[in-house]
Amino acid sequence: MARNPSVQEFIEDNGPLLAAEERLLEACRVGGVCRLGTRPEVYRADREVRAEFLKVLILGGTKDCDLDPSRVWLEGAWISGQLNLSYRRAVGQIVLDNCRFVAEPRIEQARFDSLSLDGSHLPGLWAQGVQAKGDLFLRGITATGTVAVNGAQIGGQLDCTGATLDGAGGKALHAQGVTCGQDLFLSGITATGTVNVDGAQFGGQVDCTGATLNGAGGRALFAQALRAEQGLVWRDVTVTKGQVDLIAAHVSNLVDDLESWPVDRENRPDGGNLILDGFTYDRIVGPLGAAERIAWLRNGTKWDGEFYPQPYRQLARVLWNMGHDRAARQVRMALAEDMARHERFLDRHSRRVLAALRKFSARPGPRRRERVAKTVSELPGHRAEVATTTVDKLLALHGQVDPNHVPPGPGVQPISETTRRYAQRQFRSDLAWQELGLRARIARSWVIDHLSNWVIGYGFAPWRSIYWLVLLMSIGATMAALTWKEGSFAPNSAPILVSQGWHDALSADNPAQVWSDDEFGGKDWDSFSALAYGADVVIPIVPFGQTDAWAPSTRGPWGTGLWWGRWVLTALGWIVTALGAAAVTGLIQRDKD
Structure with a gap:
């Protein structure tokens, strides 16, 4: 275990204390507050506190330093150098509010009673695995790099209210795997980059009221497997760019307004910027109208060309348990309608692939080959794999090799031109029959779907x-x-x-x-x-x-x-x-x- 340095040793190694350091030392000896002013925007000598001296005080110094162990409270300082408290134990309450850090503080695996950096300016924060018995306050901070608290263990709150976080296109807040006894406050934050709370657990709520999220090319909110025992507050949120990913997240109460969720205005078949698959909640505190909630579901149940029905069942179950029986049935009807519609969409696209393959087989050429590649690439994963196998077979019959796929394996014997042409005709015939079968299935699905909907509401409106x-x-x-x-x-x-x-x-x-x-x-x-x-x-x-x-x-x-x-x-x-x-x-x- 490293020995804590003394103030005298610091002076011997680094020279006499600066004016602000003298004031801070006196405050620490009586357990007081060293308030130098508001956050400095430019360097001022009378505000400078060296990071190494601050470290001496935070670690408690030695007995001859005569420091009050209750707290270190500093406001309005220009902190030069890098504050490195990694794997160390801070003594008492640590408050470094409205300070400007020249270098990114490194406090990974450090242990605090509580830590506040409210209103401070940081070029980032490296706090992986930090431990705080009480709260970790980052209210109103401005960070020009990633704030990394992943794996942190916090007994109280993680409060980022009003923070401005710029992850430079990466992670704005990296809080993956955080365990927090109380709440996460993201109220009023402005985040450029991903807010990552993947796998985080909070004993209280996650409050995003008034947040502005910009994923800057990535996810705006990455909250897979998030757990919030007292709910998610999602009101007055603005998502300017990026996805909101809630896969497998669970919250007790969903407190929201529908305007805050990202909307797929283009109705893209591969999905929009909201992913709700596996997202569960026990109660909704917000709009309960079936039409509005169904529109919300339709924004968040398609991804990469696949349709995910779980969010419909989840909403219907919650509405039913809350006593909104009719709305629950309407949601289940919407699920049946959307599932049938999605299956027809996939069948129509598969039919277009078959048509493109048949036309290419009848008259091979670069443009038709590009058309085949384009239609196959637009299929969702599992159907694309099946189509790719058919494409490989077709190319083999025409003596061509697709560089994007593995050619047929060894051991295939050459065939005569007559046999090849016969095989090509047979292949086109098979494609035509498959295409006809898909047309019939689409028509049958349309009739059955609409008949079931109009007559009995998919079984949920027998009247x-x-x-x-x-x-x-x-x-x-x-x-x-x-x-x-x-x-x-x-x-x-x-x-x-x-x-x-x-x-x-x-x-x-x-x-x-x-x-x-x-x-x-x-x-x-x-x-x-x-x-x-x-x-x-x-x-x-x-x-x-x-x-x-x-x-x-x-x-x-x-x-x-x-x-x-x-x-x-x-x-x-x-x-x-x-x-x-x-x-x-x-x-x-x-x-x-």
Whole structure:
């Protein structure tokens, strides 16, 4: 363990104390405050304190120094030289506020009771693994290099309120793996470069209110696996450039406003500047409208061409637990819609790749080869790998080698030109069939997706099926009423159709209505009801007796229309009824999920 130097030894090695150092020494002997003034912007001899002398005081000197062990409190000094406290133990409270450091302080693995650098100007701070029993205050500092506190262990707060941090395009604040007993305050900071709190753990909250973040070509906030026991405050935040990465982060309360999150205004298919995959929270203190939250999710669930559904499920679960059942269902509906839409997007892009490959195989050329490379490069990772294998096979068939990919392995025997051309034709045929299959899958997906959405809200709004049944019944009833008025209905009974009474009524404009009167003997037949007929056609599982009693004829246009339309209405009724029943039976389980 290194021996602490004494003041006398410092004087012997470095000459007499400067004026500011004399004042600081006197303050340290009585546990007082040495306040030299505001932060110096230019060098002043009466403000200079040498870093080595400051180190002597911070380490407590020796017994003959007669220093008060409670604190070293210095304000407004010009600190020349490099303050190096690495792996040393500071004595008492250390306050170096509103000072200007000429060189970057190095305090890695140093131990403090508490440390304050409020309002100071630093060319950076190297404090990796620093330990503080109390607080580490960096409020209002100006740093022209990285503030590195990664791996720090802080018993109290890490407070960077109002700091200006310029990481020169690298890390503005490097706080990876920090363990902090209380809060992290980033309120009002202006950061150029990444604010890195990857894997950090805070017993309190992470407060970013009013922060301005500029990733300068990298991430604006890198918070993967962040833990904040009392929540994340994300209000009035401005992200001018860079990503906000919250992968696998967890906070208890999410306190936000939606305007503070970065927005993918270009709706890029490969994702924008917000990554929410794996981000979990227990409660939201902020806007709870489903439409606004769904827009927030859509900004943060696509990355590198992939779609990540977890954020939707997380939000739906939280809304459900908070009692917002309807909003939770709307979020789950949005998830189903967006998943289907993304799958169709991938299928369409895969189809474009197949089309480009087929055209290149039919007429190889540099431009078509560039087109193939471009379409393949736009695919997400797993599909790009599959497409690359197909490209390699195609190039091998055409006797070309793609420099961007590994050529076919050894042991491949040369083939004749006739065999090659046959293989090329077969390859193009396979591509055409695959392309056709993708077109069919896209169309089928579109129909099923929209039908499920419109009719039952993807299973989360089964009552929509009732609206559709009412609409179909209304259409059927209207057509039945017009057909009856037209005189194009007849009893659905062979004996009646050959009876004398029916034949006598056929001369009338509306035989069915005339036959139903007493004169022709049809009064005891089941009375016609247009509404009941519409319901009987649309809801086949509930018999109303109308379709058994009456049938449309083709003697008029409305009769012809109903003759064919009833089959369509019945088919649609079956579909709507089946979807509605499936949605109702699965609704309780979905709500639990």
